[in-house]
Amino acid sequence: MGSVIEREHSATGSMALGQWAVIGMCMLFNMINGLDTLATAFVLSSLSAEWALNGFQQGILLSASLIGMASGSTFAAPMADRHGRRPLLLASLLLSGTTMLLSFWAQGPWSLALLRALTGIGVGATLVGANVLTYEHASLRRRGLAISLQSVAFALGVSLGGLLAHALNETVGWRYVFLAGGSFTLAAGLTGALWLRESFEFLAVKSLPAQQADHRPALSNVATNSPVPSLASQRLFGRGYRQHFSTRQWRETISLATAFFLVMFCFYFVVSWTPTLLVQTGASETHGIKGGMLLNTGGMLGALLLGLGANRYGSRQLLLGFLLLNAVLMTLMVPATQVLSLAIGMGFTLGLLLNGAIAGLYILAPQIYGTGERASGVGLVLGLGRLGSILSPVVAGVLLDAHWSSQALFTFYASSLLLAALAIAWGRGGTEERAGRSRN
Template sequence: MLGETVRKAGNDATEAASQWALISLCMLFNVIDGLDVMAMAFTASRVAAEWGLKGAELGTLLSASLLGMAVGSLLAGPRADLYGRRPVLLTGLALSSLSMLLCFWSPNPYVLIGLRLLTGVGTGAILVGANVLTYEHTSAHRRNLAIALQSVAFALGASLGGLLAHVLNEYAGWRYVFLTGGLLTLAGALAGACWLRESPAFMALDPQSPRTAPMTVTLRSAQYRELFAAGQWQQTLALALALLLIMFCFYFVMSWTPTLMIHSGFSEKQGVAVGMLLCAGGVIGALSLGLAANRFGCRRLLRGALLLNVALMLLIVPSSHVAGLIVPVGIATGLLLNGMIAAMFILTPQAFDTAIRTRGVGLVLATGRIGAILSPVIAGLLLDANWSTQGLFAFFAGSQVLAALLIGFGCGRAGRQTSKPC
């Protein structure tokens, strides 16, 4: 009896160590993802100055990687359900590293837009793969925290991007931000090739090689319809549209705040510093959400964060003119924004069964990217139309009210009708 207890404890410890190793590896991928995605935001003012870009042109450049992320998420979902999560994630890392490295030699904004589009395709695949692998590798009582930690890692990567930009913009130039990011992404791809394991849930679901099983391809192709089956479609639509609205606000704040601060009369260093405050707050927010989700309910926390974020969005610009106030407001805004993303990452995999999970996650994330794509472009157009910085923040704050309604009514109603509440 004692020997059996000791053996069980040893197996549990080994399993926990294995799970945390996988979580840490996926966190590394999300650090790289955050760095790659936000590299453009922290170099935008330098790129615009070098090539004389207007607001709409700069918005297009900021949106290019986000469009790529939508495409990458849609492409990754079916292939990850068919061939496995691991190969799709590694392919995304390889594509991101190559395109980031090539950004160093961009001769004009059009080439840079194309390369940022390819970077986005890679990061979209990374995001879907890392999120689903984390969910499927971890036990139920660790899941919320494990997935929230992926958002922490993304925020850390964004902060690292800000730190790199702060140093490299000053002493080497904006191109070296992309060069450094590309080298780090390449290192992550090599680490994944060596140590990343396939999802046990996927292996149990599909033990045959899908490349040699045509019937499997036929069956899986029909499973797109299951995302909109009775009892499922409400959750799919509520999550997808809510994430679209959250991303619409998130990427406006994260992509445009440094540039808008400079536009309002602050120095470049001050603009980057505010952007880094948002990222630093994001680390705290994502971690706090993961720790609190089991106790208070993820959906309830998400609704509260959305409504509180509306108030803080309206305070960002006024607080920047009051000594010492921008620090707590910036950190709190970043905390809520990244906490909301973490909540969506926790809720989304829960809403889909294993056989359609990466398709469901991919579809929700891709829809969210539509908001991210539109956000910088619309902000650029409004800026060219002489909207004030305060007016822009108020406009984007309104999207969070709509997202709260979706989470509160659409997602909540669907959850009461099924055994998988989102």
């Protein structure tokens, strides 16, 4: 394991191979999450044809995993503060892998919807566990990059999962998409069971006797000079979420949860409607699909760029810049569709900025909370944010029924990014950034 001094040095210095191995495994988990999350979307046309699904049933199937993800982030992820990050990740992978396999034998839309919701619970908890474990294993200098790589991995999983799903769906049928996803998930869980190690920071806090808790900070906070909660506050699991709305951190919790909600609200509109908008303005369906792929490719680049720049420029400042620029570009998206190459380039840039903003939120979230409350805090913020992704297509549908134009829709959703920027500006930022400002 190494000495305490070595581990404290790794919080600010170069990262050892073991630290990168844990971060790499969390990236693997998130790649699998990308496939598991959108498995239904990949095969929806085949499902609809086989079961003669109406629009409502299709919507339920698409929303089931998102509802499960919100529940998993909010209610399952906090168990990591009580039992550890590693057990949560392994249990979540087991749940999502098993329910993906069982989806192979689903006999109708309602049984599949239930299984998709259970898969979503596992995915939601895994996303939080991977974020927190990455944060606690990465050095202070590399935390922004390490966490943004988790977003890159998720987007890469969506892209590769889409290619795999298309191949399986066209050859052996939609059921084998779930069979493959479940097999990959359980294999990733087995890899974690063999080689994934627990957070030293979590173990250090859990091993402290009560009388020492107020005098020995958690390892990662040694480098940040940020306040660390006492052991009593570290062990608040089961007492609700009141600690996240205490005098010390209510403002950060509300600002970050609001920003997550608004960004996810906009993200799912852009992902859903940009390819369709391209087709409606005269592009071929192939160009529309390529536009959607470029949106995702831009997203991976955006997350990576924000992670690389977070340490130099501050993740909060970059996040604000990404949000404001994205809001401006969204209002120009509809006029840009008059020129196909410009529209595709605009879609790529929107994906870059939106996914970069999401990566920035993932970087900020674990900074706000102490070790013993970090998983529940991040889970709460992510869970509330997922509500934005659930409401987004519903709101868009209502506005379309009210005969809103494409320009009005994009302007409306752009305003959510402006509100998200205001929420971030109103918050105080993460503990690491506050500590950095105090030292300057």
